[in-house]
Amino acid sequence: MTPDQIENAVAAEMPRAVEELTRLAAIPSVAFPGHPEEPVYAAAAMTEELLRSTGLPHVRQIPIEGSFPAVYGEAPAPPGAPTVLLYAHYDVQPAGDPALWRTPAFEPTFADGALFGRGVADDKSGVIAHVLALRSFQGRFPVGVKVLIEGQEEYAGERLEEFVQRNPELVRADAIVVADTGNPSVGDSSVTTSLRGLAAFTVEVRTLAGSVHSGSFGGAAPDALTALIRILASLHDDNGDIRVPGLPRGVFLGSGPSEEEFRATAGVLDGVSLMGTGPLADRLWASYAITVTGLDVPTVQGAINAVQPVARARVTVRVPPSGDPKTAMNDVVEHLGHAAPWGVTLSVTDVVLGSGFQADTGGRARSALNRAMQRAFGRAPRDIGSGGSIPLVSTLVKQFPAAEILLFGAEDDGAAIHAPNERLVIEELRRAATAEALFLADYGDC
Structure with a gap:
């Protein structure tokens, strides 16, 4: 497929994808102790249904001991092509105090080009971005594809890591796309190269x-x-x-936000000082x-x-x-x-x-991603860090040291993940899914 065809295919699927994200985010799949388990299993079932809709020939739920099922999909690599593992998670943070939400947390609401609700960004947007990217190829994938969607990332996520350590061949890949991060601001093309x-x-x-x-x-x-x-x-x-x-204290070898940008994104009240001293990038990503x-x-x-x-x-x-x-x-x-x-x-x-993570930024997959994000976002990506952690990433680094791990997605720092009034900008979802699809095509041709 040409880049134009990929962009058009993703754009054509957007209305369906937004409707599916709305349904998926309406499921209160909180995998914390003390919360009902039935919605978590319901989210797993819908995630399985979504992966089947992409044309993947093999899709199933995998029981994870002591946890909720992972949803797994697979398509073999064409001759000579690499294999890419796509990761996201379908569980979400608890909603917290309902009085702090402008709209009900598990009744996703569309307003001003964005969808509001718990999990619409973190990380059900990652699930939908993978689905959108894969659908654009109509079952004829340019690379081998493996998809792993986790069910308990937000709480004590070590159980999936243990499963991966025992079953490395199931997820072995040349490149791994982790759709559980995003840009500092909407449209600010970025790749997360370090995690605390x-x-x-x-x-x-x-x-x-x-x-x-x-x-x-x-x-x-x-x-x-x-x-x-x-x-x-x-x-x-x-x-x-x-x-x-x-x-x-540590040092981040890259640029961070200005104090004005950070204060605006974090919602710091006038007259209240930021915590700590030294460069913001060091405080947020390296210390x-x-x-x-x-x-x-x-x-x-x-x-x-x-x-x-x-x-x-x-x-x-x-x-x-x-x-x-x-x-x-x-x-x-x-x-x-x-x-x-x-x-x-x-x-x-x-x-x-x-554990944390530090990426190698000079490989073949990263070069393909740079070209894909340049086209999808209109600007080459810059390297950023993240204060968050993704438990599975460190396991994948140890298990597959030769694999390139790429972290990007549809979230942004203003998405209020883990907080009331979480939101996803729909245009950011389209750009992230387009970038992923363009990356898969480019990487398959390298």
Whole structure:
């Protein structure tokens, strides 16, 4: 197929694809403990249906021990052609507080050229981008194709990695396209060349056998919540830089956003300073970051006049590509223990670890992608980093060191992934799918 034919084929399929994305995003496929499992299986079933519609001759669900099924598709390579693995995931983050959404999280709503709803960007847009790209070839693929759509990436995604390690031939490929990232801004053609790793854990403080009246015991009884607040506050200095020993700052060899761009994208309020010092690219993509992502304490509405006996926090550590997540977690936990007041002890549970990634940017597949993105976006892509982690990527790097791993997609930094009012710009989906299809054709001809 010519580039013009590919572009026209993707454009012709866009109305159908948007309708399918709307249906897929309406399924609340939250694979976290405590959420219903039926919607996750329903999303797997629809993903299987979508892959079958692309002309792939072999599509099936693969059970993953201790997790939800992966959806797998395959087409053999034409003689002499390389094989490409396409990855995405169909599970999503929880919606969070419904009051913060302008439209219901699982009732996707179209407005101003964008689709709003949980998962429309992260990462059901990746699923649909693969489907769009593959449909453009009408079953006559220029490369060997393998598709792996995961069902539990957002929560403790190590189970699929274990499966891949035991079944390497199933996913062996010359190039791997990971459609779970995107551009810094809409239309800003970019390829993610580094990912920070992840260490997440729950820390608990206990001080009393049970809650006691704050009027009778406050002032002497050790308050677990106050202790936890003091412990967590010790993680950063007054500038917002990390105070934990053993977590050095890194350097990103590329350009990052300006402070004005970052403030606008992140929605930083006027008069509020950014955390940390040094170049933004270093802070966002090459250095450690520590975030408290949740607290288990009484709500303000449910508060009573009592000294709290127990308090918990979820702590997430973002780890530079060269760092070791387990070592970083141990350093943070040791620091928290030293900061604990009044002799209280800490316990740590529910640990999740994920390694980072640094790409080789000079291969044949990357050259083909550069040409494809130049045509689809009207500008050659630049290299960027990502503060996020994708658990499977580090496993693929170790399993297939010769394979080129390419991270790009339809998300952008303004898509509010993991946050209320997540959105996907439909034109960005078209460009990302077009770039993927053009890449497959170009790479097959190399």
